[in-house]
Amino acid sequence: MSRAILHRAAAVLAIxxxxxxxxxxxxxxxxxxxxxxxxxxVELNIYTADRELARTAAEAVRADLDYMxxxxxxxxxxxxxRTNQLLATGMEFSANPSVLxxxxxxxRLSEATEGLFNPxxxxxxxxxxxxxxxxxxxxxxxxEIQAILEQQPAMDDVWIDGIRMRSHNTAVRLDLGxxxxxxxxxxxxxxxxxxGVENAILNAGGDLRAIGRPGNRPWRIGVRAPxxxxxxxxxxxxxxxxxxxxxxxxxxxxxxxxxxxxxxDPRTGHPARGTRSVTVIHDHAAEADVAxxxxxxxxxxxxxxxxxxxxxxxxxxxxxxxxxxMTPAMEKRVRFETKPKDRIITxxxxxxxxxxxxxxx
Amino acid sequence: xxxxxxxxxxxxxxxxxxxTYAWLxxxxxxxxxxxxxxxxxxxARLPLNEARQLEISGPAGITVVEIADGAARCAASPGxxxxxxxxxxxxxAGDMAVSLPNRVIIEVLGDESEFDSMNY
Numbered sequence: 491m492s493r494a495i496l497h498r499a500a501a502v503l504a505i506x507x508x509x510x511x512x513x514x515x516x517x518x519x520x521x522x523x524x525x526x527x528x529x530x531x532v533e534l535n536i537y538t539a540d541r542e543l544a545r546t547a548a549e550a551v552r553a554d555l556d557y558m559x560x561x562x563x564x565x566x567x568x569x570x571x572r573t574n575q576l577l578a579t580g581m582e583f584s585a586n587p588s589v590l591x592x593x594x595x596x597x598r599l600s601e602a603t604e605g606l607f608n609p610x611x612x613x614x615x616x617x618x619x620x621x622x623x624x625x626x627x628x629x630x631x632x633x634e635i636q637a638i639l640e641q642q643p644a645m646d647d648v649w650i651d652g653i654r655m656r657s658h659n660t661a662v663r664l665d666l667g668x669x670x671x672x673x674x675x676x677x678x679x680x681x682x683x684x685x686g687v688e689n690a691i692l693n694a695g696g697d698l699r700a701i702g703r704p705g706n707r708p709w710r711i712g713v714r715a716p717x718x719x720x721x722x723x724x725x726x727x728x729x730x731x732x733x734x735x736x737x738x739x740x741x742x743x744x745x746x747x748x749x750x751x752x753x754x755d756p757r758t759g760h761p762a763r764g765t766r767s768v769t770v771i772h773d774h775a776a777e778a779d780v781a782x783x784x785x786x787x788x789x790x791x792x793x794x795x796x797x798x799x800x801x802x803x804x805x806x807x808x809x810x811x812x813x814x815x816m817t818p819a820m821e822k823r824v825r826f827e828t829k830p831k832d833r834i835i836t837x838x839x840x841x842x843x844x845x846x847x848x849x850x851x
Numbered sequence: 852x853x854x855x856x857x858x859x860x861x862x863x864x865x866x867x868x869x870x871t872y873a874w875l876x877x878x879x880x881x882x883x884x885x886x887x888x889x890x891x892x893x894x895a896r897l898p899l900n901e902a903r904q905l906e907i908s909g910p911a912g913i914t915v916v917e918i919a920d921g922a923a924r925c926a927a928s929p930g931x932x933x934x935x936x937x938x939x940x941x942x943x944a945g946d947m948a949v950s951l952p953n954r955v956i957i958e959v960l961g962d963e964s965e966f967d968s969m970n971y
Binding site for chain 2 (some may be wrong): 498501520524525526529530531533535539544552623624626691693698699704709710711712713715718721724725731734735737739740742743744769
């Protein structure tokens with residue numbers, strides 16, 4: 491066999507081996523997983539070439555969220571349920587470590603929202619039936635609503651010293667539903683980062699935290715229109731961000747032609763009126779969760795003041811006439827897919843007494 | 852000096868690389884499937900071009916999934932608000948209907964959708 495033929499054979503072999511090696515390489519792709527956890531639908535997108543990492547991470551997130559849901563559920567047996575029993579005694583007790591950090595943060599955020607976020611009003615929430623996955627109505631009697639409001643349960647009533655806790659008001663019943671999901675998403679994403687995930691979206695019931703990017707483009711998020719008809723706007727994420735929306739379409743029941751949704755105004759005891767939805771972008775999911783609820787209740791007049799107190803710069807509120815109210819920072823981030831009826835850009839007031847302090851670790 | 856044989860080898864090698872690239876790196880097939888998840892398990896993955904109906908048992912009762920005309924929908928489900936049914940026909944990749952009381956997810960799979968995730 492001549493030397494030339496040997497060279498050619500070697501060249502062909504080298505090409506074949508290289509091709510086979512290239513075929514064996516996995517390119518990064520988005521691995522999507524959907525499951526039910528935390529009482530809602532959870533979607534996890536991970537951009538990675540490591541299929542095993544994506545699988546392991548999805549299992550870890552599912553386990554994390556199941557654990558947190560069990561620990562923090564106000565209406566099922568567990569640490570939060572037990573905490574509520576003990577608060578109702580008015581006696582001092584040692585708080586369960588799985589719920590203590592949440593309650594401390596909830597106190598801070600309740601104050602920052604001037605009480606619009608009031609998780610001490612769990613009894614009111616239950617009275618309306620919104621602790622159920624399938625609220626059916628009808629609305630409760632006004633006298634029952636007023637009986638709860640007259641007792642003025644508030645986070646200020648919860649005294650905490652180290653791990654010791656008690657309530658000065660036995661009407662306090664904690665339901666951290668407007669906060670726990672954000673806190674849980676934050677913690678679960680931190681776990682994903684510890685596992686080595688660098689690019690991901692974790693979405694629970696339409697609220698999400700995103701990190702990194704899928705390749706050389708940002709994560710693309712669609713914000714659903716409040717009337718449920720298609721996509722209102724698109725947002726490209728930047729780095730590590732949470733996007734949360736509170737809307738009157740999420741959990742509700744109809745009674746005599748009127749919609750009764752789950753975002754209750756602590757001042758009236760009734761569903762907050764005048765707002766259809768509030769979307770916020772923020773760097774901390776738990777604060778974003780609280781802010782979207784509190785700004786929904788604050789309504790068109792007061793949302794800028796409350797947003798400034800919370801340190802939330804990117805806000806979009808849609809009122810019941812379909813008018814979009816936004817901060818200048820939010821306006822720069824949204825691309826409308828459906829032209830809004832009208833648009834009002836409102837800067838946040840200066841010199842607010844920012845009650846927001848360092849975000850939780 | 853490149854001979855004809857060399858040129859043939861290079862041509863064949865290039866062809867091999869190109870065909871491997873096309874085989875491994877081309878985008879996925881167009882939207883064509885519906886996936887049904889009950890609890891934490893995928894219980895069905897069916898083509899959208901074959902009309903049929905299936906019943907999924909869950910903790911709250913039976914969720915009926917209907918497939919017709921290249922789309923799928925939640926035809927019936929135990930939730931009192933009809934939220935699962937109100938999602939309507941699912942046609943675009945990423946569309947889904949969910950019955951939380953019955954722990955059923957119905958989602959349409961296919962090409963890359965316009966958005967990576969939906970906020971609502």
